[in-house]
Amino acid sequence: MEKVLYQFADGHTEEIEVSDEVKLALEQLDAQEKNYKAKVKKQKQRAGLSTKADVSLEQLREVGQEPLVDANPLNRILQEEQAQELSQKIMGLLTDKQREVYILHHIKGIRKVKIAKMLNVSEKAVRKRLIAAYNKIFKNFLK
Numbered sequence: 001m002e003k004v005l006y007q008f009a010d011g012h013t014e015e016i017e018v019s020d021e022v023k024l025a026l027e028q029l030d031a032q033e034k035n036y037k038a039k040v041k042k043q044k045q046r047a048g049l050s051t052k053a054d055v056s057l058e059q060l061r062e063v064g065q066e067p068l069v070d071a072n073p074l075n076r077i078l079q080e081e082q083a084q085e086l087s088q089k090i091m092g093l094l095t096d097k098q099r100e101v102y103i104l105h106h107i108k109g110i111r112k113v114k115i116a117k118m119l120n121v122s123e124k125a126v127r128k129r130l131i132a133a134y135n136k137i138f139k140n141f142l143k
Contacts, residue, residue, distance in 0.1 A: 090137055098133040101126055 002023040007013045018026070091099055104110045104118070105126075112130070116123040 086141075090141070093136045093140055094133050098129045098136070101129040102133045105130060 001017045002020055003015050003017055004023055004026055005013060006016050006018075006026075091102075094102060100119070101115060104115045105112060110118075112123055112126045116126045119126070
């Protein structure tokens, strides 16, 4: 028999005795969970999302923080409209070719190599279009 530290569903942790098979199974589950979390973190990083640990609203309030999300639905609608307006302004700045590549790469998440194949252009042409798009966006919105 082996002793392991086990966290029960109610949240309390206790050292319990388990058979060798159970200990091995728990270790395998822990390793799988660790691998899964690393995989999710990597996917979030690739997508440009926050990789901070997910925290519930109750946990935030327990430490004296209010969530950043506005609970007022009217404010959320206004923010979405403002974001949509900004997106339309950005897309309006770009040429058709820049807009096409920008949408495929940043909104649909398609890799530059695949975009080049889809459009029958070189990867260098795709990169140039993206760089030109970035420059226009920075020049007009991040002065």
